[in-house]
Amino acid sequence: MKIVQVRNLHRDLGYFYVGLIISFAFSGILMNHREHWHPEKYTVQTKAISVNIPKDADITEKYAEELGKQLGIDDKIRRHKVKENELKISFEKNDVEIDLKTGKGEVVTFVKTPIISQTMKLHKNTSNWWIYYSDIFGLSLITIALTGVIMIPAGKFTFKKRGWKLALAGLIIPLLILIFV
Template structure:
């Protein structure tokens, strides 16, 4: 391929995907820290509750969790429930409930989705067929952008042949070391 063709391909793919690259990068950073804070949603109310739970954990079923949600005034679609490490947790679309199984004390946290950020984070979670194919095309395009970038400067001390390959090798080795040792 000619130098001009490589530059044009690199430039045009970069321009076409700039919005998606920034969205993925930004939402990826947020998702990396989702265990520390919830960028996708924010709390609008926290309410203390005191509930009498069944003494046998086997009686804390999905139906029980749905009924308890209604009793607590939660008019929301239940997503999941679990009893783990002495806590009964129910996750609804707009509420989270957590109750200590021994004391019955707990709280309801009501939240709403963070505008724009929650939509961007869906990019990482979406698994519809059309998005999967678009994501595949995007991934292939990123590979093309990376490869054509190695040919952008063909000669001189900053070329891939003289300097770039060392940085590329370091960029490959670093995440491999993290995966192996962390």
């Protein structure tokens, strides 16, 4: 392949995928910090509640769902758990936390954050067509990286003279993280 063809392929793939590269990078950064804040949703309302939960209650998913209905929550239940005398119920648009000893708790209502929620969906989408498209995108990123390596044919900034050192450094950092973290 000639240098001109390599440059054209590199440029055209870069242009074609620039939107997806930015979306993945943006949502990837947000997902890296999802334990500190929930980037997909923001709080609209927090309401204090007080409920009477019998001490011998068997807290099943059905029980949690019924309790949600009693609290005026109509959306789909995602999960529930009891840990250290605290009941946590997660619905699609609400989170409920109740201290089982006192019956006091709160309902947090939220909505999806515009744009952020949609871009984060890209990382979680599991439909077949999206997986294949993402695979093609991954192969294209490899192509962009390799064509970028061989685009500069001569001089002191070629891959052979200088680029391999930077590439090695870029490879060592993730390897060290995989090994030690």
